[in-house]
Structure formats: C-alpha cells, structure tokens
Amino acid sequence: MMPATEHLIIAPILIPLIAGALMLLYDDRQRKAKLTISIGAAIALLFVAFELLNRSKGNALSGGNEISFYLLGNWAVPFGIILVLDRLSAMMLVLVALLAIPTLIYAGANWHKQGQHFQSLFQFLLVGLNGAFLTGDLFNLFVFFEVLLAASYGLLLHGSGQLKVRAGLHYIAMNLAASLFFLIGVSLIYGVTGTLSMAHLSQMVMNIPESERALFHAGAAIMGIAFLTKAGLWPLSFWLPTTYMASAAPVAAMFAIMTKVGVYVILRLSMLLFAQGAGESAGFGSTVLIWGGMATMVYGFLGVLSAQGLGRMAAHLVLISSGTILAVTGLALEGGGAAMLSGALYYMISSTLATGTLFLLLEPMSREEGGIAAMLALTSDAYGLDPDDDEEVEVGTAIPGTMTVLGLSFGACLLVLGGLPPLSGFIGKVAMLTGMFGNGDLSPLQNWTFLTVLMLAGFATVIGLVRIGIQTFWASDSAPPKVMAMEIAPVLLLVAMIGLMTVRGDDVLRYMDATARALHDPLIYSDGVFATRRVTGGAGTAGGESE
Structure with missing residues (x-):
C-alpha cells in the first residue's frame, strides 16, 4: 500500500478543485462564506506547497530523492498520467500560493462583488496553474492549460x-488561436515519436531518424508559439x-504569474529536449529565445517610457520580466551554465511578486472619492443584486x-523592478x-547585448516609475485616498515577502542553483520517471513512487 503522505503531490490540484466546486453550491450573496473558504483553501495550498518544496530538496520523507512522482490511475509510464514534482515545479507551486493569498484578501475589499462566481473561478484558475506545473505529459499540460484559460476568461470579464x-x-x-497551435504541434510530435510523455520524449530525441527530425522540430516550434x-x-x-490594464486589480495581480506558465513550459521542454546532450536537436530554438527575449525586453521598456498610467506600465514590466527569463533560457541552451539560470529563476520570483504588488497598488494610488462605490453599484444593478441583502458598499476607511x-x-517595487540595491531585483540581476x-561558452556579442538591454530596461523602469x-x-494636492485595511495588508504582505527574499538571499540562491543544475541534467527527470513503479497490494489505490 502507498503511504498516505505520498498522495500529497495531488493535493495542489484537489484542494482548489474541491473548494471551487463547493462554493458553486452557495448563493452568490453569501460572499463572506465564499471568501472564507477561498482564503482557507489558499492557506492550505501554501502549507502543502512548502511541504512539497521540502521534499524536493531530498529529505527523509522523499527517501533521499530530489524528485517525486505520482501515477494517476496506477498505470505504468509512459502509458499512464503522471505528476512529477521536482525543485522547479515545487518552487512554482509556492509562488502561486504566495501570490494567491494576498490577492484573495485584497479581493475581499469589495472587488469580489463586481460579478458572479469570482471565488470559484479563482480556485479553478489555481487548479490549472498547479496542474500545469505538476504534469509530466503534454496531453494533460493541454488540459490544465485550457482549465486555467477558461477560468481566466471569466475573471478578466469580471x-x-x-x-x-x-x-x-x-x-x-x-x-x-494559441490552443489551436498547441494541438497542431502536439499532433506532429506524437506522430513522429508515438508518445506525449516529457520524460519519454527526452530519452527518444537523440534517436529520432534524420528523415523525421525536421517534422519533430516543426511540431516543437508550432507548439512553442502557443506558450x-x-x-x-x-x-x-x-x-x-x-x-x-483592463483587468480588475486582483485579477491583474494574479495574471502576473500566468505569463510565467508560458515561461515555465518553454524552460522545462527546452532543457529536457534541446539541451547540450540532445544530439542533432541540441540548441534548437535558442536563437529565437535569445534575440526574441531581448526584443521583448526592448518592447517592454519602450512601453514603460511611453505609458501614461501605472496599469499599462505594470503590464509592460511583466513583459520585461518574461523577456529576461526567455533570453536566459536561450543562453542556457547554448551553454550558458547553471549559475546564470539560477540568477534568472531568482529574478523571476522577485519580479513576479513586485509586479503583482504594483497591480494591487494601482487602484488605491489613483482612487477618486466614490469611484469604486459607483462602479460596484453599477455592477449590482447589472446582475440584479439587491444591495439591501449584501454588505454596505464602502470605499474604505482612511x-x-x-x-x-x-x-x-x-x-x-521600484527598487526591485529597476534592479537597484539593496532589494532582491539587484541580487537577481x-x-x-x-x-x-x-x-x-557564450559569444561576446550575446553577453554584451544582453547586458546592454538589461541595463537599459532597468534604467527605463526607474524613469517610468x-x-x-x-x-x-x-505633485498631487488632493486629500489622501480612503483605503481599507484589507487593501493595504496584502500589499504589505507582498513587500514583506520581497524583503524576506532579500534577507535570505543566500538560502534562496542556493535553492535556485540546485534547481538550475538539475535542469541542466535532464537524466534526473527522465530516469526518475521511468524508475517509478506501480503500487501493488491495495485495491483502488492510484499512485506511484520512485524506487
């Protein structure tokens, strides 16, 4: 029988799924109950994510391994569905939970009243995010990708x-359109290899016949367009x-991590399929990632300089963050080494928290007296809600x-995103x-071009902010805005996380360095997956563990 603690790997998917489904049974006027359930589920996710993070380090619970597996349906690899937990996926689970809790608290200050089923949609978004970070095959990556997109559609229109x-x-x-490209790319890859398991693909890529390698590369490129x-x-x-910019503040804050889903998948598949040991496929797509990433950084900092409002500026800062990680991923494929990638992972966590904070600051910094109350009243009227049956709508207490x-x-946020000392953005850069x-191993042209673009992006960020x-x-002579404690507390919580990353920078960087080294050795991932054995001796048990 499988130990009960080993089922914890699936908890980041089940917790928000159950919470989201449960809240659909509540009337939409019971917002306090929904908010309590939603925040409780997010806190539970945080505890689970930290426990899984500890397991990914290779402690006694994981048998000394740095990677854990879970066979859904108890089918053997590569035929069954497998969840894979390593340092990278555990890190992303923690980031999701750390961002979700302050965002939900902030949403409780009236934002969740703007439409129906906000809390359920938010939980289903967490299902898609966590599932995408844990899945070990491309088919279920598509499934979780669509789950988070469907939830994001509702949240964006909230x-x-x-x-x-x-x-x-x-x-x-x-x-x-991106989903269509995803399906076409996956179809081509499956047609060439006969598998969608990431670990299986990693082992097969060296032995793909030359006559079919171009088709495999075409499938990877088409699928890459989606991400x-x-x-x-x-x-x-x-x-x-x-x-x-058009999203509600808490939605935009959570969207800051959705761009990282694309970054995560590109990083994961690039290091598994196209690293230095991939034979003829080694380095495939690196040029696009390097120069495309730097072009994205340029586009982002030009947008920051031209933006007249904080919302559009914060959105372009998200692009600078994504472009930086994509460029470093391309450089890693060309032999950039683990040290550069570990710094990029540290910067990714820091910049995601900082951009999420900026989106939460957007509305309080530009608040006009009665503005949010008028918007909420309009929304209540549009949905036919009776204000007498709900809490009193308030802008907030000063x-x-x-x-x-x-x-x-x-x-x-300015110091982090501008890369200025002493905060974590400077450490990451x-x-x-x-x-x-x-x-x-990198050419001087690549090194100096990336350095120039990175410095210009930081300089432009400082000027814009x-x-x-x-x-x-x-320059404003208006009275201080009335702000709720539920709006200030999440912002301070995120800033405290950034401060903690700075103070514990050595510990975080050591974790990132171990993560980067593991990514540079895809055999850790692929051999571990195929070493996973089915569970025997118990009826109805669905799971697996590494031998």
Whole structure:
C-alpha cells in the first residue's frame, strides 16, 4: 500500500478543485462564506506547497530523492498520467500560493462583488496553474492549460466596462488561436515519436531518424508559439498590455504569474529536449529565445517610457520580466551554465511578486472619492443584486499614514523592478550577469547585448516609475485616498515577502542553483520517471513512487 503522505503531490490540484466546486453550491450573496473558504483553501495550498518544496530538496520523507512522482490511475509510464514534482515545479507551486493569498484578501475589499462566481473561478484558475506545473505529459499540460484559460476568461470579464469587454474578446481570440497551435504541434510530435510523455520524449530525441527530425522540430516550434504567446514574446505580446490594464486589480495581480506558465513550459521542454546532450536537436530554438527575449525586453521598456498610467506600465514590466527569463533560457541552451539560470529563476520570483504588488497598488494610488462605490453599484444593478441583502458598499476607511504606506510599498517595487540595491531585483540581476560573464561558452556579442538591454530596461523602469511616483505622491494636492485595511495588508504582505527574499538571499540562491543544475541534467527527470513503479497490494489505490 502507498503511504498516505505520498498522495500529497495531488493535493495542489484537489484542494482548489474541491473548494471551487463547493462554493458553486452557495448563493452568490453569501460572499463572506465564499471568501472564507477561498482564503482557507489558499492557506492550505501554501502549507502543502512548502511541504512539497521540502521534499524536493531530498529529505527523509522523499527517501533521499530530489524528485517525486505520482501515477494517476496506477498505470505504468509512459502509458499512464503522471505528476512529477521536482525543485522547479515545487518552487512554482509556492509562488502561486504566495501570490494567491494576498490577492484573495485584497479581493475581499469589495472587488469580489463586481460579478458572479469570482471565488470559484479563482480556485479553478489555481487548479490549472498547479496542474500545469505538476504534469509530466503534454496531453494533460493541454488540459490544465485550457482549465486555467477558461477560468481566466471569466475573471478578466469580471465586472463591467467597454474596455474590459473589448480586451476580453481580444484575449479570448488570441488564446483560442494559441490552443489551436498547441494541438497542431502536439499532433506532429506524437506522430513522429508515438508518445506525449516529457520524460519519454527526452530519452527518444537523440534517436529520432534524420528523415523525421525536421517534422519533430516543426511540431516543437508550432507548439512553442502557443506558450510564447502566453509568455508575451514580442511580437506576440501586443494583446497583453491592454488586457492586463483592463483587468480588475486582483485579477491583474494574479495574471502576473500566468505569463510565467508560458515561461515555465518553454524552460522545462527546452532543457529536457534541446539541451547540450540532445544530439542533432541540441540548441534548437535558442536563437529565437535569445534575440526574441531581448526584443521583448526592448518592447517592454519602450512601453514603460511611453505609458501614461501605472496599469499599462505594470503590464509592460511583466513583459520585461518574461523577456529576461526567455533570453536566459536561450543562453542556457547554448551553454550558458547553471549559475546564470539560477540568477534568472531568482529574478523571476522577485519580479513576479513586485509586479503583482504594483497591480494591487494601482487602484488605491489613483482612487477618486466614490469611484469604486459607483462602479460596484453599477455592477449590482447589472446582475440584479439587491444591495439591501449584501454588505454596505464602502470605499474604505482612511488609515493613518496612508500615503506613506503606499509610497514606501511603491518605492520597494521600484527598487526591485529597476534592479537597484539593496532589494532582491539587484541580487537577481547581479547573479545573472556574474554567471554569464563567468562562462566562456557564450559569444561576446550575446553577453554584451544582453547586458546592454538589461541595463537599459532597468534604467527605463526607474524613469517610468519615478515619474508615476512624483505625479502621485508629490505633485498631487488632493486629500489622501480612503483605503481599507484589507487593501493595504496584502500589499504589505507582498513587500514583506520581497524583503524576506532579500534577507535570505543566500538560502534562496542556493535553492535556485540546485534547481538550475538539475535542469541542466535532464537524466534526473527522465530516469526518475521511468524508475517509478506501480503500487501493488491495495485495491483502488492510484499512485506511484520512485524506487
């Protein structure tokens, strides 16, 4: 029989799935109960994610292994569905939970009243995110990809407004097209290899006949378009700034991690299928990732300089973050080494938390008296809700030092995203550049071009955010905005996470370094998956563990 603790790998999928389904049974006016269930589920996810993170380090619970597996339906690999937990997937699970909890608390300050089923849609989004990070085969990657997209459609359209509807329609059209590319690419890969298991593909890629290798590369490239669209690679990113700007603040904050789903899949598949040991396929797509990533960074910082509002600026900052990781992934395929990649992973976590914080700061920093109350009243009327049956709609209560708290939080985001000391953005960029220039396998052109673009992006970020900060905190003569404690507390929580990443920078970087080394050795992943044995001796048991 399989130990009960080994079933924990599937918990990040089941917890939000059960919570989301349960909340559908509640009347939409029972928002306090829904909010309690949703936040409780997110907190449970955080505890589970940290436990899985500990297991990925190779402790006693995981038998000394750095990678764990779970066979759904108890079918042997590569025929069955498998969930794979390693350092990278565990890190992403923690990031999802860390961002979800403050976002849900913030949404409890009136935002969840703008439409129906907000909490259930949010939980189903977590199902898709966690499933995408855990799955070990391309078919179920598509399934979880569609689950998170379906939930994101509802969340994006949550509320009212012409801009929201127009941006939502563009977003849906782009992602439907991306899903089509995904299916075409997966079909070509399956036609050549006869498998969709990532581990199996990793072992087969060296032995693909030369007559079929071009078709395999075509399938990988077509499938890659789907995830590069989600990651925001230029020129596939034209939809992203308007979409993120039009979203409700908590939705946009959670969307900051959705671009990282595309980045994660590109990183995972690139290091499994096209790393240095992949024979004739080694380095495939690296040029596109390197120069496309840097082009995305340029597009992002030009957008930051031209943006007149914080919402559009924050969306372009998301593109700078994604472009940086994609460029480093391409450099890693060409021999960039683990040190550079570990710095990029550290920067990815830090920048995701910072951009999420900026989206939560967006509305309080630009709030006009009665604005949100009017919007919520309009939404209640549109959905036929009776205000007498719900809590009183309030803009918020002014707390002491509102502008000081907002200003300090905004300043922390500026330091992180601009890459200035002493916060974590500076540490991540220094780690990336140290790894890059300490490796002799990359060309000077690549090194110096990336350095130039990275520095320009940081400089442009500082200029853009300082301009917004001056307009908001110094040049404005209006009275301080009324802000709820439920809106300030999540922002401070995210800033505290950034501060903790800075203080514990050595520990976090050591974890990232071990993660990067494991990614550079795909045999750890593929051999571990095929060493997974079926569970015997118990009826109805569905699971597996590494031998």
